[in-house]
Amino acid sequence: MGKVQARAVFGALRLTAAIVCTVALVHRLLWGLSSHTVAGENFFAYLTVESNCALVVVLVLGAVLAFTRVADPRWFSIALSLVLTWTITAGLAFALIVWQAGIRGIRVDVPWSDQVLHFFLPACTAIAWALTPGHRGVSWWIVPTSLLFPLVWGGVTMWRGPLVGWYPYYFLDPRQVSGPPEFLLTSGVALAIFALVACALVLLSRMPQPARRSIPPPA
Template structure:
């Protein structure tokens, strides 16, 4: 139970760090006086990390009050981690590609926390947390529901506001339908791969951890 208490405190700390980074990133974006700053909540990273804050707070309460996490919480956490970790990897690739093209991309400390630090720490916690339940393989296709819905809304909204959160969704910045479809397919494949790794990690038997049984 002592280990659960420690992880409860860590979950609460991570939620606080995530919330602080989100607030900083919001005001940093607004200070730029650009369309991107005004559309802060349109980013998949922001939406998934807002959800992560809520899930981590719930997880902290569960870790401080129960010897094991309920199955529904493990499922919720697996989905949210899939989205935040994938968003972090995608952001790293975008920054890398921008550097190759000679395009400047400012990365404030809050972006580094949201895209790199927190995904790494939460991934490690997913593996190490005591009293953690395994999750089923249906998490993999289910994890695609949010990015698909987000993408649909983004493509519908983009022409009205004249802005897209990621360049590969903007028809003006891709060479044509082929590049758009290939890039989107690669993004969905990345979500599926991360979800697969999360399921595999949860189903690895560790002493004192319940086996997957969904």
């Protein structure tokens, strides 16, 4: 398969992933609203939802680029690496939350849309990140930059939480943690996971592979 054909295939895959992500977001929204809870009414306050909305936009742009260009422009690789950092980390955090809830005997319903958004899409997009032909390597400054969104999101969440009486994740709720030390510890672990995922994506983008000649990042 030539490079142009391979790019077209990955363009179709990107467009398919964007459609699947959109369908999953709509289902998760309707599922949440049907519960008639505060959580359902605050659907767009979740970091997972916001990052997956950004993923849909980036994937659609990526599909257009794959159909029309033999290589992704550097700005797209940067944008995709940032969004993937957020979606993959959100999936890992969700898995930890479900695990912790099970230990505490708390029931957590996980509809198929949550499984798609938290597990299947992050895994598939991470694999595609390593295999897409014409993909550019990204620089290490992506790592600290990737922390800006969760930091801003966290600040807004902590400001908004007392006003609405609800937090999207239990470890951010002062009523559900033992105190500031636990809050700082869990928040620090979350940021560390963001940084580690970003590091992994940078390494993958720089890894030479016989099936894909990546355009190297700037020095």
